[in-house]
Amino acid sequence: MNENIIAFILSVLAGLVSGWLVWIFRYVIGNRKHLLITIKAMRLWNTEIRVSISYLFRIRVSGKYMLVKGNRIDQYQPVGGVFKMLPSFKDIKHNYEITDDDRLPIDETSKDDLRIRVQGKHLVKLLSWFYTRKNREVGVHREFYEEMIKTGILEIDSLRSFTPEYCKTVNTNIHYSKHFKCKEILIYEIYELDLTEQEEKRIVEYVRDNSNKAILASQDDICKECIDLDGSSKKIGEHAKHIL
Template sequence: MNKELRRFLLYLTVFLLSVGYLAYRYLHLKNVNDFHKEILVASAFAFIIACITGTAEIVKTQGKYFWIALKCFLLIPNKKVYVSLSYLLRIKIPGDEKYFLVKGTKINQYQPVGGVYKLVGNKDLYKDWKASSKADGKNPEDLRFFVSAKFIPKIISWFYSRKDREIGVWREFSEELIEAQILGAKNFKSIRAEYLGTKENILCKQTRFKDEEYHTLIYDIFQIELNTKQLKEFKKLLKSSAFNEKYAFVTEDDIKNECFDEHKIRIGQHTKHIL
């Protein structure tokens, strides 16, 4: 348990004791002496004010993650959570208003280019957080793993520190489009990616994997800014085929409906994050 949560529990304990004393003093105690009137009552009110002020400071510092941390430490510390920390790339063709998706390799669906970040440096999440990899996990450096819920606050904090992990998006773009020979390397020696925001789904109830009860999914969303030659190559693909076994150009409505081609072909639910 981190220091701020220990402080919160201390504040809560002192607050309850102080309120309990005041209730006893004013509702039950008779023939009150000066020690109660001048020392204990004043101290109880002072403790209550200090606890409220301190708790407000902690909640403000932690923001929306305070209640998540409290839940993880007090209510579900040992529940199994699947964590996926990844990025998605919005590739939109201006004028045609089409979004470019690729065929998933593990699930029969179309989805945005992107994938999980990888570890870099000396971070050992299996030691630090007692993490375990997926049964089909071929790369232990992928930020896709199982942990106990009590580690989730630390994982979130670490992720946003951007330390010891990938921060770029070129690897997945290259693997899924250039190495897959969808695009030519000549016009895609580099790309420009604009960060749009981050989408979170923290501790959502799931039973997708064995013994797992919650998912914690975080997606960084980037938009690929295409130069003239790159845009021309995408438009050439669109003109050649709106979709095939490797990629698809779809509309916003298709993404919202999670399907296209008269509802026959599935689009991944998480694709909505790029809209």
């Protein structure tokens, strides 16, 4: 083969490789805040990843943590829930090729939950969007009302003085879910409630009379993911450890 042709082919290949490397470099630098996730997401470019973004409340009473019975899963878990998408999220959902996660039944309660599926190539963009706080629910009072006020654990006055303090954001990174049999990433925003003596008293009384609906669990119980109630072992959700 003519040396000039070989040189030309090598030059073209070198240009393609260098261009590809430059693109990777720019992609990684542009998403350096999520560097580890970015690298994993690149490897899962066309793979669907389950994403769930929630908020949880750390409610401490007498050195223990209040947990409530889950509606969907038979376990005790922190008060809280999944953030909601707003109608303005429609275009983003289309552009990022997002689909609803139907592994859990979707009803009026779970409709528009940020419990979704997205391909790896869009994951970092989705996370960056979430932190802009646009097109989504930003308050955390909805689940507090549903699980603490509406149930009668606390009175409506507690909602008026509701001032949760942000503690941290937990990111589980991309991992394989044995339960859902797919790749997933879970994100939790943790908030702490500053209770009055009266509110603590009401919680203690409610738990005492309704242990089938709510409990006060120790740190050890949460780490073990179970608690003994009247001689029977009851499950505590794995994600409860994030409120510790």
